[in-house]
Amino acid sequence: MENKQNNSGLKAAVVILALLLLGSIGYIFKMSSDNTKQVTELSSEKEQLANDLKARIAELDLAISENTTLKADFEAQKEEMTNLLAELEKSKGDTASLKNYRDSYNKLKREMDNLLAENKLLKEQNVALTSSLDSTNVVLQDTKRYADTLLTQNDNLTKTVEKGSTLAVLNLNVLAVKQRSSGKQIETDKARRADKLKVSFLIAENQIAKSGDRMYYVQIIDSKSNILGDKETISIKDDLTLTYTFITKVKYENKTVQVNEEVAGKDFAAGTYFVNVFNQKGEMVSKTSFSLR
Numbered sequence: 001m002e003n004k005q006n007n008s009g010l011k012a013a014v015v016i017l018a019l020l021l022l023g024s025i026g027y028i029f030k031m032s033s034d035n036t037k038q039v040t041e042l043s044s045e046k047e048q049l050a051n052d053l054k055a056r057i058a059e060l061d062l063a064i065s066e067n068t069t070l071k072a073d074f075e076a077q078k079e080e081m082t083n084l085l086a087e088l089e090k091s092k093g094d095t096a097s098l099k100n101y102r103d104s105y106n107k108l109k110r111e112m113d114n115l116l117a118e119n120k121l122l123k124e125q126n127v128a129l130t131s132s133l134d135s136t137n138v139v140l141q142d143t144k145r146y147a148d149t150l151l152t153q154n155d156n157l158t159k160t161v162e163k164g165s166t167l168a169v170l171n172l173n174v175l176a177v178k179q180r181s182s183g184k185q186i187e188t189d190k191a192r193r194a195d196k197l198k199v200s201f202l203i204a205e206n207q208i209a210k211s212g213d214r215m216y217y218v219q220i221i222d223s224k225s226n227i228l229g230d231k232e233t234i235s236i237k238d239d240l241t242l243t244y245t246f247i248t249k250v251k252y253e254n255k256t257v258q259v260n261e262e263v264a265g266k267d268f269a270a271g272t273y274f275v276n277v278f279n280q281k282g283e284m285v286s287k288t289s290f291s292l293r
Contacts, residue, residue: 073115074115077111136171136202172201173201176188194265196264202256212251214251215248216277217244217277
């Protein structure tokens, strides 16, 4: 009887040990399986992030090859992306580090998207500027034909007719620009971004006008009726006064002259601006307007 009891106890102990062993094996297998799954997921995420970086670097290579005004910015962006890719490939790929790399990539991606948008805008502006230059050339040709005709009509005159000697001011144009620290100027129509106004106009060829220095007074009035720039006042005919933004002095030698000036400023007001050009007699010879958002 005693031997039977001992055998029964031994069998029970063996069964318990067997069950514990099986449980341990099952637990170890589950832990191993979970760990393998996590490693696979992290490896896949790391590979996807690396592919995203490589795609962006290829996109930057294309932008750099176009040799745009933002080439230096694209090159700096590519260097940051390349460095991040190198760090990612050397990393162990744990959860914490992958999150940091993904955050860094998202930040660089936003910066790159902004650069690409700005580059697209510049391309569109260059197309518009080319069209404007073509129009200017047409105007110059028309002006020359007019001056040639006028010269022929006055060949027999012995003295200059005052009315005929008045110089025509053409193509008055104003561009608002943002100047970067590198010196590059980017055209903008946003008042808060602008820090300079670029004023340009042509003084047309006139063979019967007297050559010599000519003074032109440019007046820029913002949307709040403020006159920008120097705000100097001069007296003109009939006791009238003129307040101007700046004076430009031109050496005129009976040929077409291109005038380019800049007006620096800050906190430009949004709205419509009016631009007037006066000759040294105080006569308005050209005017235009432009708007800032």
